[in-house]
Amino acid sequence: MSVAAVPGRAWLSEQDCDLGAFRALVERTTDPAGYPHAASVVENVLVYEGERLRTAGDRHALRAELVRALAEGPGIVVVRAAFPEPDVVDRVTAVFEALIAEQRAAGATAGDHFAAPGANDRVWNALEKTALYDAEAFACYYANDVLALLATAWLGPGYQVTSQVNVVNPGGAGQTPHRDYHLGFLSNAVAAAYPAHVHRLSPALTLQGAVAHCAMPVESGPTLYLPYSQLYEPGYLAWRLPEFRDHFAAHHVQLPLDKGDAVFFNPALFHAAGTNRTADVRRTANLLQISSAFGRAMESVDREAVTNAVFPVLLRRKAAGASEEWLDNVIAASAEGYPFPTNLDSDPPVAGLAPPAQADLVRRALREAWHPARLREELRTAAERRES
The missing domain is CATH 2.60.120.620 (q2cbj1_9rhob like domain)
Structure with missing residues (x-):
């Protein structure tokens, strides 16, 4: 700057x-x-x-x-x-x-x-x-x-x-x-x-x-x-x-x-x-x-609720041929893209220096064509792992 x-x-x-x-x-x-x-x-x-x-x-x-x-x-x-x-x-x-x-x-x-x-x-x-x-x-x-x-x-x-x-x-x-x-x-x-x-x-x-x-x-x-x-x-x-x-x-x-x-x-x-x-x-x-991922947003957004609401749209749009860029833009606007803060006792890093972010979970769910109910359950479980 x-x-x-x-x-x-x-x-x-x-x-x-x-x-x-x-x-x-x-x-x-x-x-x-x-x-x-x-x-x-x-x-x-x-x-x-x-x-x-x-x-x-x-x-x-x-x-x-x-x-x-x-x-x-x-x-x-x-x-x-x-x-x-x-x-x-x-x-x-x-x-x-x-x-x-x-x-x-x-x-x-x-x-x-x-x-x-x-x-x-x-x-x-x-x-x-x-x-x-x-x-x-x-x-x-x-x-x-x-x-x-x-x-x-x-x-x-x-x-x-x-x-x-x-x-x-x-x-x-x-x-x-x-x-x-x-x-x-x-x-x-x-x-x-x-x-x-x-x-x-x-x-x-x-x-x-x-x-x-x-x-x-x-x-x-x-x-x-x-x-x-x-x-x-x-x-x-x-x-x-x-x-x-x-x-x-x-x-x-x-x-x-x-x-x-x-x-x-x-x-x-x-x-x-x-x-x-x-x-x-x-x-x-x-x-x-x-x-920035390194700051905090001015509003408290329930991104779990937003992600669950939007995921069926992502599934439909992917099946209809939406581009990877289109899908990723929506994920970026809806899901949490940063993994911290978290509880490292219950949510430790596995494949790197940080556990997967909410957005990473959504990308995996979209790639593997999960049913929305499964994503809802996985998001809730991930959120509970982050609680102190």
Whole structure:
């Protein structure tokens, strides 16, 4: 992770936040020559075409370019037609709407991280809820190869997907500018207690994403971004300070999106959902928090339940000729890809330095065409082995 370090500082404080140093980082121009796979640069943001990413020949070079864009470049990429099949997006949107209707009927008001509770329609843990509500829709959606490409490029294998639906209704106010998970969710006092190297490490543990589930013209308030702001090391302490918020207000960029477009960005990038100034657009986005295998996801997902729900879909799709990549993308989004933490007394490594992860068990079950009941039993047994 390339950031502007504060020389000699093992810990950071608000006194290290210098607007002049910040401006020197963010007031630059993105050179498209450094990103040969990008289709264009719009307002300093790299814009890619989904089909071009899918068909790129040198995958290693492509992943290296995407990492460079997120780490050292503008910190954000837009992928046009990342989800190219409208019916796949629409089916999951219908699930989101059903879940929101159920919440409203129950009188529940979802909290919000950076807006007033109830201002927007939120669905927390949408990944698990979607899988249990419509496993086929879940599988078709999370088989997406662009999502897998970005997640693998930034985080490597074994990543963990969580998602939260955010619907900003007509007239809905935007968010305050902020950074995100992990340190971005902490108060300045708590964040300052973590050493500087943790401030540099935190962004490498998560990939932020958002999938547009409707057309999002600028007046509907798509997310505001400040390119290159992820480079500023004291940024987790700076984003609440008035002078930095003022700079964000004056210099942010905002790109319209079409349904099926996706945005991926470094969680240290200063950003904020915009105000919906339309009279009729319910701006619906599936917000993705994709975590490194070496970190922990922001939500507690019952991946055993998700896996059991999705496995019959995997069996059917494999029998119908689905590619190995398609199947593995769904497994990566549903099953736990990392074997730890575990109880090494009852769940010791057998064929290596770690016991099999949940995802390894699912791959074996799919390879051997297990009956879903057998996988359910094996997953439960494996979970019990991990209990202390």
